[in-house]
Amino acid sequence: MTNMKGGELIAEYLVQQKVPYVFGICGHGNVGMLDALHQVRDQVKLVSPRHEQCAGHMADAYFRVKHQPVATLTSTGPGSANMVMPLATALSDSSAFLAITANVPTSQANRAPFQELYAHNQSDFAQVLRPVVKRSFQPSRVDMLPLALRQAFDTMVTGRPGPVNLDIPYNVFQEEAEVQVPPPSHRHGGHRPGASESDLAEATRLLAKARRPVLFIGHGATLANASEELTALQQQLGIPVITSPNGMGCVPADDPLTLGFIGRNGAYPANQAGRYADLVVCIGTRFDDRSSSTWQPGYSWNFPECALIHVDIDPAELGRNYPPTLGIIADAKVFAGQLLHAVQAGDQVRRGNFAAWREQVGAWRAEWEAFVRPNFEAITTPLRPEYVVGALQSVLPQDVILALDSGVHHNWFMQFWQPQRAQSMLNSWGYSSMGFGVCGVLGAQLAAPERPCVAVVGDGGFMMAPYVVATAVEYELPCVWVVWNNFAWGAIRDLQYGLFDGREIGTGFYKGTQGPGGERYNPDFAAWARACGADGITVTRSEDLRGAVELAVRNRRPCVIDVHVDSEVRPPSTGTWQLPPIPYKEPVFGQPRRG
Template identity: 45%
Template sequence: MNQENGAEIIVEALIERGVPYLFGLCGHGIVGLMDAAFDRANRIEMVSVHNEQVAGFMADAYYRVTGQPVATFTSCGPGSVNIQMAVATALHDSSAMLAITGNVPTDQFNRMPFQELGQHFQADFVTAMRPYVKRSFQAPRADMLPAIMDQAQDVMVAGRPGPVHLDVPFNVFTETVDVERADGAAPAATFRPQADSEAVERALELLASAERPLILAGYGCQVAGAGEAVRALAEKLNIPVATTPQGKGAFDENHPLMLGPTGRDGVYAGNRAARGCDVLLALGTRFGDRSTSAWEPGITHDFSAQKLIHVEIDPDRIGRNYRPDIAMAADVGAALAQLLKAAGEKGIGPLQKAEAWLKRAQGWRGDWRAAIAETAGCDDEPIHPDRAMAEINRAVPDGALVLSDIGSHHSWMVQQFEVTKGRRLFQSGGFATMGFGVCGALGAQIAAPDKPVVAVVGDGGFLMHASAVATAVEYDLPIVWVVWNNGGYVSIRDIQKGYFGAERTCATMFRSQRSGAPVSSDFAMLGKSMGAEGYRVTRPADLSEAISAALAARRPAVIDVRMEANAVRRTAGGWNLSPLKGAPPNYDPDPHLA
C-alpha cells in the first residue's frame, strides 16, 4: 500500500498509460493537480496556454497526430466552461482526450461559493459537460479515483474514440488514501469489432457484380488508421475512390484511383462518381449534410438507383440518413481486412466490367483539374484563392502537418489542397469550430517536433485565438500560420448573399462603423509583437516564398496574406438550409447519372 493524495493518483494513472503531457491553464480550483504534476515533471510535462480552449484544441490535434490521448487541466467555473467548445469539437471528430476540471470543495457544496455551478444540483459541472463527452465522471472522494481513472482512459479509446471528462472537487486533490498499485500498467482497452462474416461475403459479391463501383472513404478511415487498407482494396479490385471532406487524405490524392472529396466543398469527379455509381462501399461516414450536398438527390448521391454497403463502428449512425442494403457495424480497418482476405480466398481481382467506368471517372478528374488551372495562375491583387492554393501546394513540403481552420478558406482547402507525399491535413469537420486550426497547430507541433507544421486560418478565427502565437514563442514551436486575410467572415457573408440577396449582408465584414471603410489588422505586426516572425504578402508570386522562408527559419511565424474576398468558387456540390435552397453546382459538364 502507498499513501497518495487524489492528485497523485490521477497523475500516476496518466503516466502509467503513457500520457506525456498535460495542457491547460492555471486556476485556484486546479492547483492541487498542478502540484502533483510539478513533482513528476520528468515523466509528464505541463504546457500552459492563455485560453482554455487552446488547451482543448491542442489535446485534440495531439491525438489526431499520434493516436495517444493526453489530458487537459482547467479550473472551476469559467475556466472549465471555456474549454467546452474544444471538447465538443473533439467529440464530433472522434478525438480522445481527458478533460480534468477542478471544482469547489465538497464541504462547500450547495452553499454557492465562489464559482460553483449549483443552480439545480451541487457542483453541477458534470451536467454542463454531458452533451460534449462520451462519459463524465465526478469523484467526491479520493478513494474512487483509481477505478475512475481506469474506466475513463478505457472509455476514451473504446469503439469510436472521444473525450471523457473528470470533475474533481478541490479537497479531493489533497486528500490522502491508501493505494495498492499492481506491477506494471494496466493495458489500454482496445475494441476493434469485426464485421459479420455473412455480410462480408454478400458485400464482396455485390461489389464483384457491379459495373460502376465506388469506394467512399470517410473520416472513420482516418480514425482507424485504415488508409493503407482502403488503398489495398481499391487496387486489388481496381475500384475508384472518393472521400468525404473529413476523410480527405485517406490516401495519396495523386493516386490514379483517387477522385477527391464529395459534397458541398467537394470536387467534380468525387460528386459525379458518387451519384453515378451503381454500388457504393461507404467506409466510416455518417452521411452528413456537408458531404452529401444536404441529401439532395442527384447532386452527390441518388440511392434510388444505387446499392449501399455501409461500414461504420457506431450502429446508431447506420441508416440514419440513408438505408443500406448491407450494413456492417464494425471497425473500418477490421472490415477492410476481412474483405481483402475474402477476395484473396475467392480469387477476385480487378473488376473487368468496371474498366470503362474507371476511365470515365479519371476523365472527370482531369476535366476538373484543367478548370481549376485556368485561375490558378491569376496574378490579380488582392490574391485570388485559386492562386493562393497553388502557391500553398507549391510551398508546403513533403511530410508536413497542415491544419485548416474554419472559414471561406476551408472550402478551398478541402477542394484544392493536395494531400500527397506524406502530407497530412487536419480539420474540424463535425462541429466546424473556428480556432481548431489556429490552436491545434500547437498540439500537432508538440506531437511531431521534427515535422513542419502549417496552419491555414482565416482572419476571423485568428483574431479569436491569436494568443496561440504567444504560446508558440514561449515553447519554441516553429509553427507557420498562413492568415487568409479577406476582411471579414466571408463564408457567412456569402451565405447571406446566396439566401437573402446581395444587398442584405450585415455584421459579417470588418468595417469602420463611422466611415464604412474596411478595417484590417496587421497580422504580421501582431505576430512580431509576440516575438514571432511576421510576413505580409500582397503579390501572388510572393506567397510560396514567404511560406518557404518561414519554415526554413524554424521559428513561430505569422504570414498575413491579402486575399480577394469576392472570388467565385467553382462548385460541384451544394448545400441547402431548409427551407431555403442553395445555389446549384456551377460546374457540371456531364450531369447524366449513368
C-alpha cells in the same frame, strides 16, 4: 496500498499511461493538482496556453496526429466552461482527450460557494459537459479515483474514440487515502471487430454485381490506421475513392482514382462518381449534410437506386441518413483487410469489370481540370484563392501537417488540397469550430516536433485566438500561421451574396460606420507576430507567397504570414447545400442526375 493524495494518484497514473503532456490553465481550484504535477514534471510536461479553449484544441489535435490521448486541466467555473467548445469539437470528430476539471470542495457542496453550479444539483458542472463528452466521471473521494481513472482511459479509446471528463472536487486533490495506482489501460488499438463471414460474403456478392462502385472513406478509416489496406483495395479493384475531409490522405492523393471530397464544395469528379455509382462502399464516415448535398437525391448520391454497404465501428451511425443495403459493425482497418482478402481469394470481383467506369471517371477529371487549372497560375493583387492553395501545395514539404480553421479558406482546401499522408490535414468538420486550426497547430507540433506544422486560418478565426503566437514563442514551437486575410467573415458573406442577393451586413470588416463599400480594416497581423517575438510577413502579391512560406518553414521559428486574398472569388459549387427553408442553389459546375 499506499497512502497518497488524490493529486499524486492522478499524476502517477498519467505517468503510467505515458501521457507526455497536460495542457492547462492554473486556477484556485486546481493548485493542488498543479503541485502534484510539479512532482512528476520530468515525465509529464505542463503546457499552459493563454486560454482554456486553446488547451482543448491542442489536446484534440495531438490525438489526431499521434492517436494517443493527453490530458487537459482547468479550474472551477469559467475556466472549465471554456472547455465546452473544444470538447464538442472533439466529440463530433471522434477525437479523444481527458478533460480534468476542478469543482468545489465536497464540504461546501450545495452551499453556493465561489463558482458552484447548484440550481438543480450540487456541484453540477459535470451536467454542463454531459452532451459534449463520451462520459463524465465525478469521484468525490480519493478512494474513488483508481476506478474512475482506469474507466476514463478505457472509455476514451474503446470503439469510437471520444473525450472524457474527470470532474474532481478540489479537496480531493489534497486529501489522502490508502489507495493503489490502478493497472494501465490496454485498450488503445485493441477491440477491433470485423465483419461476420455471411456479411463479408454478401459484401463480395454486391461488389461482383456492381459495374460502377465507389469507396467512400472518412475519419473512421484514418483513426483505424487503415491506409495500407484501403490503398491495396483501391489498387486491387481499380475503383474510385471519395473522401471526407478527415479521410483525406488515407489513399494516395496523386492516384487518378482518388477523387477527393464530395458535396457543395467538393470536386466535380467526386460528385459525378457519387451521382452515377451503382454501389457505394462507405467505410468510417456518416453522410452528414455537407458531404451529401444536404441529402438531395442526384446531387451527390442517389440512394436508394444505388446500393449501399455501410461499415462503421459505431452502430448508431449505420442507417442514420441512408438505410444501407448491408450494414456492418466493424473496424475500418479490419474490414478493409477482410474485403481485400476475399476479393483476392475469389474470382467474382475483377479489376476488368470496372474498366468502362474508370474511363468515365477519367473524362470527368479532365473536364474539371480544364475548368479550374488556369486560375492556379493567375498573378493578381490581392491573390486568387486557387493560387494560394496551389502555391502552398508546391512549396510545403510532403510531411507537412496542415491545420485548417473554419472559414471560406477551408472550402478551397477541401476542394483542391492533396494531402500526402493520413491525418496530415486536420479539420474541425462535425462542429466546424473557429479557433480549432489556430490553436490545434500547437498540439500537432508537440505531437510531431520533427515535422513542419502550418495552420491556414481566416482573419476572423485568427482574431478569436491571436494569443497562440505568444504561446508558440514561449514554448519554442516553430508553427506557421498563414492568415487568409479577406477582410470578412468570408464564408457567411458568400452566403449573403448567394442566398440574399448580396445584402451584406455584419460580415465585412470596415473602419468606422460606413459599412460595405467603405475602407476595409484589419489589424497588422505581421506586426502582431513581431510584437510577440515571432516572425511576421505580409503578402499582397502572388509573386511573393512561395518565398515567404519557404522562408518561414526553413527558419523553424513561429511565424505569421498575412496573405491578402481576393474576397470576390468564390469556390465553384459542384453539389449543393441547403439552409432550410431557404431554397438550395444549383451547382455552378456540373448538373445533378435527374431520375
